[in-house]
Amino acid sequence: MNILAGIGRAVLGLLADIGRLTAFTGRTLAACVSPPIYGRLIAIQILRIGYFSLPVVGLTAFFTGGALALQIYLGGNRYGAEAIVPQIVVLGITRELGPVIAGLMVAGRVAAAIAAEIGTMKVTEQIDALTTLATNPIKYLVVPRLIAAIVSMPILVAIADSIGVFGGYVVSTQSLGFTGSIYLKNTVDFATRQDIDSGLIKAAVFGFIIALMGCYNGFNSKGGAQGVGAATTAAVVSSSILILAANYLLTSILFHT
Amino acid sequence: MTAKIQLIGVKKRFGPKVVLDGIDLTIEKGSSLVVIGGSGTGKSVMIKSVLGILTPDEGTILVDGQNVTHLRGAARDPVMKKFGMLFQGAALFDSLPVWENVAFGLIQGRGMARAKAREVAIQKLAKVGLSEDVAFLSPAELSGGMQKRVGLARAIAADPEIIFFDEPTTGLDPIMADVINELIVSTVKDVGATTLSITHDMASARKISDHIAMIYQGRIIWSGPTGQIDHSGNPYVDQFIHGRAQGPIKMAVKA
Numbered sequence: 001m002n003i004l005a006g007i008g009r010a011v012l013g014l015l016a017d018i019g020r021l022t023a024f025t026g027r028t029l030a031a032c033v034s035p036p037i038y039g040r041l042i043a044i045q046i047l048r049i050g051y052f053s054l055p056v057v058g059l060t061a062f063f064t065g066g067a068l069a070l071q072i073y074l075g076g077n078r079y080g081a082e083a084i085v086p087q088i089v090v091l092g093i094t095r096e097l098g099p100v101i102a103g104l105m106v107a108g109r110v111a112a113a114i115a116a117e118i119g120t121m122k123v124t125e126q127i128d129a130l131t132t133l134a135t136n137p138i139k140y141l142v143v144p145r146l147i148a149a150i151v152s153m154p155i156l157v158a159i160a161d162s163i164g165v166f167g168g169y170v171v172s173t174q175s176l177g178f179t180g181s182i183y184l185k186n187t188v189d190f191a192t193r194q195d196i197d198s199g200l201i202k203a204a205v206f207g208f209i210i211a212l213m214g215c216y217n218g219f220n221s222k223g224g225a226q227g228v229g230a231a232t233t234a235a236v237v238s239s240s241i242l243i244l245a246a247n248y249l250l251t252s253i254l255f256h257t
Numbered sequence: 258m259t260a261k262i263q264l265i266g267v268k269k270r271f272g273p274k275v276v277l278d279g280i281d282l283t284i285e286k287g288s289s290l291v292v293i294g295g296s297g298t299g300k301s302v303m304i305k306s307v308l309g310i311l312t313p314d315e316g317t318i319l320v321d322g323q324n325v326t327h328l329r330g331a332a333r334d335p336v337m338k339k340f341g342m343l344f345q346g347a348a349l350f351d352s353l354p355v356w357e358n359v360a361f362g363l364i365q366g367r368g369m370a371r372a373k374a375r376e377v378a379i380q381k382l383a384k385v386g387l388s389e390d391v392a393f394l395s396p397a398e399l400s401g402g403m404q405k406r407v408g409l410a411r412a413i414a415a416d417p418e419i420i421f422f423d424e425p426t427t428g429l430d431p432i433m434a435d436v437i438n439e440l441i442v443s444t445v446k447d448v449g450a451t452t453l454s455i456t457h458d459m460a461s462a463r464k465i466s467d468h469i470a471m472i473y474q475g476r477i478i479w480s481g482p483t484g485q486i487d488h489s490g491n492p493y494v495d496q497f498i499h500g501r502a503q504g505p506i507k508m509a510v511k512a
């Protein structure tokens with residue numbers, strides 16, 4: 001009996017959460033298309049979400065590209081196909097690893113920061129203060145972060161793609177015996193526009209997920225420091241899971257499989 | 258006298274816990290009402306209901322005779338522009354310098370140019386006894402008393418018709434508390450505002466109010482002019498204003 005009650009409570013809690021998130025998303029999207037839009041705040045957030053994420057995204061992309069080249073070389077070697085390294089590196093990076101790795105890194109960095117900042121504002125009544133100053137907190141806090149993340153992520157991923165391919169190039173030419181010019185020619189000849197575009201579309205969706213989950217969890221944090229900590233954790237965990245789930249869905253939609 | 262704010266039978270509960278159980282309260286134009294009551298008696302919930310941050314389950318809230326109980330979004334903006342509020346913890350935006358905190362309502366809410374708003378902010382800071390160099394500090398660099406002053410300057414920046422004070426003296430030393438009380442009295446007189454305050458600090462309540470109401474278990478159990486608080490004949494009020502542990506009010510340990 002207690003087990004059933006527990007399951008019931010968990011299901012009801014989950015449904016309530018989904019309902020709240022849907023309502024929050026609806027209010028945010030409505031606020032995105034009605035004035036005022038705070039251009040200054042969007043610019044600040046692009047700097048914080050996009051620009052300051054460059055080092056961490058660039059480094060992870062470089063090492064991912066390098067490791068990918070090594071693995072393909074070793075795997076391909078088993079049936080004499082080690083020459084395929086540049087083609088698979090560029091495919092893997094642009095279609096999957098570039099957007100997913102950048103998405104997860106930015107989720108850890110940005111969703112946590114957003115949730116902590118907005119959560120602290122919530123528990124110190126700063127969000128109520130916004131309301132009393134005739135300012136819509138969704139417009140002032142959520143919309144700029146959402147737009148900035150959607151704009152920044154494709155740019156970050158384009159850069160991650162380049163650096164990831166470069167990582168593969170460095171490893172292949174320095175330790176796997178590839179000739180630089182041939183490696184690059186194979187990369188450029190093989191990659192298609194769709195490989196790159198699909199990754200950039202994914203990036204925009206991941207940006208939406210990261211900003212939304214950061215803001216939503218921040219707005220719903222309760223109690224003092226512990227509540228803000230819980231909101232930060234929830235923001236990172238939920239945005240990471242949603243990114244991976246959305247990645248699978250987008251892959252199957254974009255490539256019609 | 259006309260009623261500036263009127264609450265009629267306002268009820269609010271969170272889950273099974275009834276916080277407001279039919280509040281009836283009238284605040285005359287130009288008067289200063291202080292609502293006293295222990296912690297967890299629904300004082301903050303009452304103010305947040307008037308501000309529209311919380312929506313009451315039942316009852317009506319009138320501001321200047323207009324029903325604002327369920328007013329939301331853009332329709333609420335003209336009403337919000339009548340309000341100013343000083344929060345318990347000041348609730349300053351720590352990402353912005355002091356002057357921008359004070360000027361926030363002018364810039365974001367009313368679309369004033371930043372340079373003009375900065376001048377107004379510096380004037381308002383002077384009114385609460387803060388010099389111009391404070392204007393460019395970050396709120397985190399200020400003491401609790403200074404933060405309260407900045408919060409007060411922010412509350413009066415747009416010359417509101419109604420100002421709310423949430424525990425204005427909590428967490429301050431007695432001298433600073435009195436300074437804040439005097440600033441409240443002088444600034445309120447200055448802008449000619451109607452005020453609603455909540456506090457459990459009786460010294461502050463006596464100083465800043467002309468009327469007092471006491472809230473207990475989600476209802477107003479007594480209200481009258483400040484001078485009569487000592488002759489209320491109400492055992493609950495007597496216990497509260499003298500701060501006695503013994504009496505009809507029993508402290509609930511669990512919130």
